[in-house]
Amino acid sequence: MELIQQLVNGISLGSIYALIALGYTMVYGIVRLINFAHGDVFMVGSFVGFYAVTMLGVGFFPALLLAMAACAVLGMVIERIAYKPLRNATRIAVLITAIGVSLLIEYVTIYLRGAQPEAYPSTLLPERNLELFGVVISGQSLFILGTSLVLMVLLQFIVHRTKIGKAMRAVSHDAEAARLMGINVDNTISATFAIGSALAGAAGVIFGIYYTKIEPLMGILPGLKAFVAAVLGGIGIIPGAMVGGLLLGVIESLVSGLGYSLWRDGVAFIILILILIFRPAGLFGKNVREKV
Amino acid sequence: MKKKKAAGVFFSLMLTAGLMAGCGGNQPSGGSAGGSGGGGGDVIKIGANLELSGGVASYGQSIAEGLELALEEINKEGIDGKKLELVKVDNKSEAAEATNGAIKLISQDKVVAIVGSATSTNTLAQVQIANDNKVPLITPTGTNPTITNKDGKVNEFVFRTCFIDPFQGTVAAKFALNDLKVKNAAVLIDSSSDYSKGLAASFKEAFTGGGGKIVAEEAYVAKDTDFRATLTRIKSANPEFLFLPGYYEEVGLIVKQARELGLNVPIMGGDGWDSPKLVEIAGKDALNNTYITNHYSSGDPDPKIQEFVKAFQAKYNKAPDAFNALGYDTAYFLADAIKRAGSADPVKIKDALVQTKDLQLVSGTLTLDENHDPVKSAAILEYKDGQQQFKTKVNP
Numbered sequence: 001m002e003l004i005q006q007l008v009n010g011i012s013l014g015s016i017y018a019l020i021a022l023g024y025t026m027v028y029g030i031v032r033l034i035n036f037a038h039g040d041v042f043m044v045g046s047f048v049g050f051y052a053v054t055m056l057g058v059g060f061f062p063a064l065l066l067a068m069a070a071c072a073v074l075g076m077v078i079e080r081i082a083y084k085p086l087r088n089a090t091r092i093a094v095l096i097t098a099i100g101v102s103l104l105i106e107y108v109t110i111y112l113r114g115a116q117p118e119a120y121p122s123t124l125l126p127e128r129n130l131e132l133f134g135v136v137i138s139g140q141s142l143f144i145l146g147t148s149l150v151l152m153v154l155l156q157f158i159v160h161r162t163k164i165g166k167a168m169r170a171v172s173h174d175a176e177a178a179r180l181m182g183i184n185v186d187n188t189i190s191a192t193f194a195i196g197s198a199l200a201g202a203a204g205v206i207f208g209i210y211y212t213k214i215e216p217l218m219g220i221l222p223g224l225k226a227f228v229a230a231v232l233g234g235i236g237i238i239p240g241a242m243v244g245g246l247l248l249g250v251i252e253s254l255v256s257g258l259g260y261s262l263w264r265d266g267v268a269f270i271i272l273i274l275i276l277i278f279r280p281a282g283l284f285g286k287n288v289r290e291k292v
Numbered sequence: 293m294k295k296k297k298a299a300g301v302f303f304s305l306m307l308t309a310g311l312m313a314g315c316g317g318n319q320p321s322g323g324s325a326g327g328s329g330g331g332g333g334d335v336i337k338i339g340a341n342l343e344l345s346g347g348v349a350s351y352g353q354s355i356a357e358g359l360e361l362a363l364e365e366i367n368k369e370g371i372d373g374k375k376l377e378l379v380k381v382d383n384k385s386e387a388a389e390a391t392n393g394a395i396k397l398i399s400q401d402k403v404v405a406i407v408g409s410a411t412s413t414n415t416l417a418q419v420q421i422a423n424d425n426k427v428p429l430i431t432p433t434g435t436n437p438t439i440t441n442k443d444g445k446v447n448e449f450v451f452r453t454c455f456i457d458p459f460q461g462t463v464a465a466k467f468a469l470n471d472l473k474v475k476n477a478a479v480l481i482d483s484s485s486d487y488s489k490g491l492a493a494s495f496k497e498a499f500t501g502g503g504g505k506i507v508a509e510e511a512y513v514a515k516d517t518d519f520r521a522t523l524t525r526i527k528s529a530n531p532e533f534l535f536l537p538g539y540y541e542e543v544g545l546i547v548k549q550a551r552e553l554g555l556n557v558p559i560m561g562g563d564g565w566d567s568p569k570l571v572e573i574a575g576k577d578a579l580n581n582t583y584i585t586n587h588y589s590s591g592d593p594d595p596k597i598q599e600f601v602k603a604f605q606a607k608y609n610k611a612p613d614a615f616n617a618l619g620y621d622t623a624y625f626l627a628d629a630i631k632r633a634g635s636a637d638p639v640k641i642k643d644a645l646v647q648t649k650d651l652q653l654v655s656g657t658l659t660l661d662e663n664h665d666p667v668k669s670a671a672i673l674e675y676k677d678g679q680q681q682f683k684t685k686v687n688p
Contacts, residue, residue: 001528002524002525002528005524005553006521006524009518009520009521009524010521012520013518013520013521110345114345114349115345115346115347115349115384115385116345116349116350116569117347117541117569117573119544119569119572119573122575127552129552131554136552136553136554138552211517211518211545212544212545212548212572212573212574212575213517213541213544213545213573215347215541217515218517221515252518252521253520253521254521255521256521256522256525257521257522257524257525259510259525261510261511261512261521261522262483262511262512262513264521265513
């Protein structure tokens, strides 16, 4: 029974990682940029949702949409100001810029509202727990898992079935050739950032509801874990991010469940190192040729 | 080209002259402040090195409110015609910043004593500096025993206003055994906090010494958000009681997640729980059947406490928590010593602090023992619908 409960715990933790990893992996798949500011966009989304609920008094869905919209705009602004001028720069320069942007977002938030934590109102989603044979499944974690799955399917649909998705795949393949074929590369990249950041915003609101406590530095660790999840599944592959996230959550829960809770974060990063050594393309790396 | 250069030289000369004039202008006031050493003039400067932002900002801000209220009252009469002035620095809830803050207070502001910090870890970061510079350091709420006494050696210049961890842990163990009548307990520790480890160690000693059994012992690290896996493991050990010494941010989440997983046993912690944020994070329902040991309770009918509660209400429009009370008490503790020392010399103040005896404060009657630790009583509070209720008082 305990093992099943641990699996349930792991899946609900993992679906948060998956939700953040989706946006991460998508941006990487198309622009080949590890956007370290993604975890902080997630944090901003969480705060936008919080203020929408507490100050504007809106319900869950309007708050979610507002957070997604705000993050989409933020994502595009970050891309235009920080990444676009570096489009032809070395990869390391862009990576360092991403870390700088991440710190900038964190400390601007602290400057604006202070570092004290905030508690999400508990009335937003009904708290209902399912109990099956002594295993407790919280209704909220089912909801998170459902949201992640829906968003993954939606993302797959956008990337593979729509015109903008086609443009994204073309840019990812060869930006110069895409430009020659009449694709507006800048707009395509902006759209990628908008979608990826909107996903981070959604994850932020859902995280707030599930874990209650939000604070300006909350994006760092989930952001890194989402990165591990994306690499685990094969960075740039959307279903890979989903599976990687869930797997990472389950592994972490099992590690804690065995009584090694202090090793949990360590194990996550050991997995990252092992994957990079033995299977750098990730679990799903070989099956898919086109990385989007 | 030449003209430009000439203009450049001219302007830079002007600028230098301006700067020098500025310096000259400042000299007299700077000189007098420096010369007074914080004590010779008509103000006595007291430093406050507190967690005004960061992870445990709520503690630092509460202490600052208590300090300010007390200084306002003390300054109505002053001490030998001198006013006390508070110089605050923010240590951002980080030990390294606390060290920097202490250095700044001593070397730049020339304070006669430092109040702070709220947590044991951040206070420990300043102990060496206080001893080396011979400036008294008083922590209002740092409860770890090694703050005042490390390896059997008393830190000469370090004091505190609160009781120490072993006392809190022992009181909690006695309460669990005698009042809640539980036989076995689980312990969940914040392994990154000296405070949490100290409480847990004394709890375990007193609990097993009194015939109880520890059935599970787990740990987490500050800033974690998901404790479900660890709590599931604790639940499967079937404890009757969970001892959870930690700080409110994580404690709030742990209590919430424990109740979600159906771990409905009584949970108890120390003064680290005491923050209004705890109720917001955990939720009122989850907090039912939880207890804390604390320095004082605003619900205590003692007249001295009620007088303080009234004054605090009038200034801040809310009920004071234990951090407010200890901040307030620390100011009086220090003011009393300055008065008895008859001087603003840090070493003389230290000597007066050592001799503090039967000083009537809000959080009890304070007498220092040979380790500079106060001997005073603890209150046990219970959370009912998000409100702290005074349960009982335990004497040492």
